[in-house]
Amino acid sequence: MENNRQMTARQLMQKVSEAIFYADDLKLYLDTHPDDTRALRMFEEAAKNARACVEAFEKRFYPLYAFSADCENDWEWLVGTWPSQIMS
Amino acid sequence: MFVFTKMTQIPVKINNRNPKLASYILSQYGGPDGELGASLRYLSQRFAQTDKSGIALLTDIGTEELGHLEMIGSIVTQLTKGEGARSFDRYGVGDYYIDHANGVYPASAAGVPFTAAYLQSKGDPIADIMEDMAAEQKARATYDNILRMCDDPDVTNVIRYLREREVVHFQRFGELLDKLQSKIK
Numbered sequence: 363m364e365n366n367r368q369m370t371a372r373q374l375m376q377k378v379s380e381a382i383f384y385a386d387d388l389k390l391y392l393d394t395h396p397d398d399t400r401a402l403r404m405f406e407e408a409a410k411n412a413r414a415c416v417e418a419f420e421k422r423f424y425p426l427y428a429f430s431a432d433c434e435n436d437w438e439w440l441v442g443t444w445p446s447q448i449m450s
Numbered sequence: 451m452f453v454f455t456k457m458t459q460i461p462v463k464i465n466n467r468n469p470k471l472a473s474y475i476l477s478q479y480g481g482p483d484g485e486l487g488a489s490l491r492y493l494s495q496r497f498a499q500t501d502k503s504g505i506a507l508l509t510d511i512g513t514e515e516l517g518h519l520e521m522i523g524s525i526v527t528q529l530t531k532g533e534g535a536r537s538f539d540r541y542g543v544g545d546y547y548i549d550h551a552n553g554v555y556p557a558s559a560a561g562v563p564f565t566a567a568y569l570q571s572k573g574d575p576i577a578d579i580m581e582d583m584a585a586e587q588k589a590r591a592t593y594d595n596i597l598r599m600c601d602d603p604d605v606t607n608v609i610r611y612l613r614e615r616e617v618v619h620f621q622r623f624g625e626l627l628d629k630l631q632s633k634i635k
Contacts, residue, residue, distance in 0.1 A: 442456055
C-alpha cells in the first residue's frame with residue numbers, strides 16, 4: 363500500500379476492489395480444491411492484503427462496512443459513494 | 451447472514467446516457483437468465499447440498515451474483531440518469547418509463563416481470579448443479595448478446611467482466627459435479 367496518501371478515492375477504490383476480487387476468486391477455487399497447499403498460501407496473502415487495502419481506504423475516505431463507521435458525533439455510515447451512485 | 455460492503459465488485463462509471471441500452475441490460479437484472487434468478491437459485495439450492503464444498507460454493511457464488519445484480523442496477527441507473535419522459539420515448543422505451551420512470555424494476559428486456567419460474571430447487575444435489583452449469587452458460591450467452599448490441603466502452607468493460615465470471619462459475623460447478631459423482635462411484 364505504498365503511496366496511498368496521494369491516491370484519490372477512485373484510485374484507492376480500484377486497489378480495494380482488485381484486492382478483494384483476488385481473494386474472492388481464490389475462495390471459490392478453494393471451495394472445490396480445499397487441500398491445494400499452494401492456493402492456501404496464496405489465499406492467506408490475498409486476504410491479508412485485502413484487509414490492509416480496506417483499512418487504508420476506510421481510514422482516508424469513508425466506511426465500506428457499517429462496523430467501521432465512526433459514531434462519535436454523527437452517523438458516518440451515510441458518507442461516501444453508494445453502489446447506486448457515481449464516484450467522482 | 452450477509453454483510454453489505456459499500457462498493458461494487460469492480461467500479462462502474464458510465465459517462466454516456468442511453469435508455470434503450472439500459473432496457474436491454476435490465477434483462478440481466480430480472481430476466482430469464484439474469485442475476486436475480488442466479489442468486490436466488492444458488493442461495494435456495496444450497497440448503498439441499500450435503501457436501502461441504504457444495505454448500506460453500508453455492509453460498510459463495512450466490513453471494514457474488516447478488517453483487518452482480520447490484521452492478522447491473524448501477525449500470526441501468528447511470529445509463530438513464532437525468533433522462534426524462536421524452537428521452538425515454540425517443541429511445542423507444544417510453545413504455546418502460548410509464549410504469550417505472552427511472553426506477554430499476556426486475557423484468558426482462560421485453561418487459562416480462564421477474565418470476566421464480568425461471569429457476570428450480572430440486573432437492574437433489576446433482577440435478578441442481580447440472581441446472582447451475584446450464585444457467586451459467588445461458589447467462590454467458592446473454593452477455594454475448596448484450597455485447598453485440600453495445601458499443602459504449604464504459605458499459606462493455608463491465609459486461610465483459612461479468613461474462614468472464616460466468617465462465618469461472620461454470621468451471622467451479624463442473625469441479626463440484628465431478629466431486630459429487632465420484633463420491634457415488
